[in-house]
Amino acid sequence: MKKLLSLSLVAISSLYAQTIELQSIDVESTYITEVAQNAKTSADLSNAISENVASVEISRRSAIANDIFIRGQKRDNISVVVDGAKVCGACPNRMDPPVSHILASQIESLEVIDGPYDVENFGVLSGGVKVTTKAPSQKTHGEVNFGYGSFGYTKVGATASGGNDVYRVLISASHERSGQYKDGDGNTMSEQISVDSVKYKEQNEDMPAYTKRSLMAKLYITPKEDHELRLSTTLNRSSNILYPNSKMDANYDDSNIYTIAYDVKNVAQNYKKVTLEYYKSDVEHPMGTDFRVSSAVMPVMTHTLTTDMQGLKLKNSFALSSHNLEVGLDASERNWDGTYLVGGVVMPNPALTKKSLDNVITKNRAIFMKLSKEYENFNYSLGARYDATSITTDDSSMQNNDYSAFGINAKSSLYLTQEDKLFIGVGRASRVPDARELYFKQNGKMSDGTKFIKVTGTPDLDMVTNSEIDLGYEAEHEDFTLKLKAFYSKLSNYIYYEKNHAKNNFVNLDATLYGAEISGSYFLSDDMTLDITSAYKVGKKDDVRVGEDEDLADIAPLRTTLALNYEYANNSLATLKLKNSLKWKNIDSVNGEQEIDGYNVVDFKIKHAVDKNFDITFGINNILDTTYATSNTYADLILITEPTDTMLLNEVGRYFYTNLDFKF
Secondary structure, rough: OHHHHHHHHEEEEEEOOOOOOOOOOOOOOOHHHHHHHHOOOOOOOHHHHHHOOEEEEHHHHOOOEEEEEEEHHHHHHHHEEEEEEOOOOOOOOOOOOOOOOOOOEEEEEEEEEEEEOOOOOOOOEEEEHHHHHEOOOOEEEEEEEEEEEEEHHEEEEEEEEEEEOEEEEEEEEEEEOOOOOOOOOOOHHHHOOOOOOOOOOOHHHOOEEEEEEEEEEEEEEEEOOOOOEEEEEEEEEEEEEEEOOOOOOEEEEEEEEEEEEEEEEEOOOEEEEEEEEEEEEEEEEEOOOOOHHHOHHHHHHEEEEEEEEEEEEEEEEEEEEEEEEEEEEEEEEEEEEEEEEEOOOOOOOOOOOOEEEEEEEEEEEEEEEEEEOOOOOOOEEEEEEEEEEEEEEOOOOOOOOEEEEEEEEEEEEEEEEOOEEEEEEEEEEEEOOOHHHHHEEEEOOOOOOEEEEEEEEOOOOOOEEEEEEEEEEEEEOOOEEEEEEEEEEEEEEEEEEOOOOOOOOEEEEEEEEEEEEEEEEEEEOOEEEEEEEEEEEEEEOOOOOOOOEEEEEOOOOEEEEEEEEEEEEEEEEEEEEEEEEEEEEEOOOHHHOOEEEEHHHEEEEEEEEEEEEEEHHEEEEEOOOOOOOOOOOOOOOOOOEEEOOOOOOOOOOOOEEEEEEEEE
16 A cells, blocks of 8 residues: 555656645634633633634533533544644543643644544544644744632743754743632532532542643754754643542543654655654543542542553645645554552452453554645635554453444635635545443442443444535625534434443434534724624434434534624733523433523623733633533433432633733
8 A cells, every 4th residue: 555655646746747825725614823822711722712613612520621512522523633643531531531631821723623524634523623732933932921810720831932943942831720610609619519429528628629730842853945853742740630520530630742743845846745743642540539528438449541542644745737635644543441449459349340441452544635726716625534443452252343434525615706705515524433432341339239340332333424514605804704604414323322221321323413603703993893603503313212312412502602802902902702502401311411591601801912022811701600501411421410410510600810921
C-alpha cells in the first residue's frame, strides 16, 4: 500500500504545475478565535465552546472538566484533536473528557465541526473539535494573567515566547483552584446530595472543588527555507476533583500530550507540502470513595484507569491544475485498562472481577483523500477515508473484533451575490465501538446483598454509521450577518445504552436526528451590536423496542442566546447576555432521563483596555441567581439514584469574577 501510494503521488506530481490558493468551505465548521482572551471564568474548555457555538451544549459533572455535546452527540461520536493529536479520556464515566485535557487559556483558535466531514481523523462520526494552541513567535513577548471569582476561585498564568529566524520557543504555565460553587438556591455542590450513603464526610463537606496545574512548552525550528520542525508538550495535573452527582470523586487526573511534526513546503512545482506528524497522549485517572461517608464504615473503593494513545500521520498536498489535492495515511493505537481496588489492594474477593477493562487495544490504519476546487462564485470539495480497525482484549472470555469502513463526503458553496451564499454537504462516516461499550465489567450487589459480576459491555456490537445532509444560507451585509443551518442524520446501528438489561446493556439500533441552527449579528450602530445564536433538534429511535421510549437521550430542547455588545472605546467592550432554554420534556424516561424546567439566565461582562499592555475584565454570571440545570440524567452515566429520580446537578448560581491581564 505504501509503495503504491508513493508511486501514485510521483505520477500525479509530474502531470500538473499550477499553484492555487483555495478558501475553506464552511458547511460543517464554526471557527472561534481569541479563545484565551475571552475565557475568563475558568480553564474549562467546555464553557468556552458552549458559550460561542449554537450546536454545542455542556454536560455538567463538576466545577471543572465538563463534557460537551455537539447536536446531541457525545463520547466517541465526536472527536477532539489538539494540534493534530487525538485525545481520549481514561474515565468510563466521563470525569475526564477529552476537552478537559487542554486549557482554554492555552488556545489560539478552535474549529467545531458539525457532521461527518473530517476525513483526516479517526472516528469522526457526527462532529468534532480541532484545537490549535498558541504558537511561538520570533518577537520576544509575554503575558501574565490573574483571575479571581466567587466561591474562592483563583488563577495565575503566564506565557512567554521569543526566538529568531531559526528557533522559536513558547512556555505557558497555569495554576487554578476553586471552592465548591453554590447553585441559585444557595446549596454548595456537596449540599445538593440528598442520599445519605453517598454524602461527603463532615470534614470534606466544604473542601475545595478542584486544583488544576498545567504546563505547555513548544519549540519550533526552521533549519532551512520551507522546512519546519515543531515540538510540543502539554502536561496537566488536576487533583481532588469533586463529582457530587457521581458515587466517586477523582483523586487526580494526570495527562500528557506530546506532538512532533515536520513540514516541507514547495517540494516540487506542483507538490506543495508534505507533513509527517507523530503524537502520544496518556492519562492516569484513579477515582474513589475517599471523601464519602461510605469510606468511614468500609474500605475505600478505588477504580484506577489508564489510557494512552499514539498516532502517526503522513499528509501530502498537491496543486493539480485548478484543483487542490491532499492524500494521506493515518495510523493510531489506543490502550485502555481499568482495575478495581479495595483498601488500596487489587479486588481481593475471588468471586468478583479485578478488571473493568483488561488491556483493550484498538489499532486503526487508514488512507484518506480530499479534493477541492474554487470557481468565481462556486466551490466544492470531496473527501474520502478507508479504515481498517482491530480491537483486542486480554480477557479470554470476550471476543476480539475487526471492522472496516469507507466514508465519503461532498460539500459545495454557491455565491448568489458577493454577500450571500448557499451551501450543502452530504456525508457518510462510521466509528467502531470503544472498549467500554464492548467489554466493560463492574461489580454489582443484589437487593439481598449478594455480590455479582455484571458485564455491561456487549462484545459483538456492530460499528455505527452516520449518513447526513446539511443545508445552509450565509449572508454578510453592511448592517447584519446571518447563518442558517439545517441537518438530517440517519444513524445505522447506533450504539445506545439501555439500562433494563441484566447484562450487555449496549445495543445497536437505528435512529434519526435532525434540527436547525441560527447565528448572526445586527449592527445597531457603529458601537453597538446585537448577536443571536439558537439551536433546535429532534432525536428519535426508528424501531422502538417493547418497553422502550421513542425519544433519544441527550437531545436538549430549543436554546437561544441573545447578546448586546457595546464597544465604548478602542478594545473595550461591554456585553449583556440572555440565555434561554425551553422545558426539557422530550426525554427517554425508560433510560433514566427526567423532565427539566426551562430557564432564563442573564450574564454581564465588561472588558476595559487601560492601555495596550493592560486589560481589566469584570463580570457577573447568572445575575438573577437562577436555579437551573442544563444536562439530563441518561443512564449511560453512573450517577446517584435518589428515591425517585437520578440526581441532577444544578448549574452555578450568581458568580462574580475579575481578571487582570498584563502584556509585555
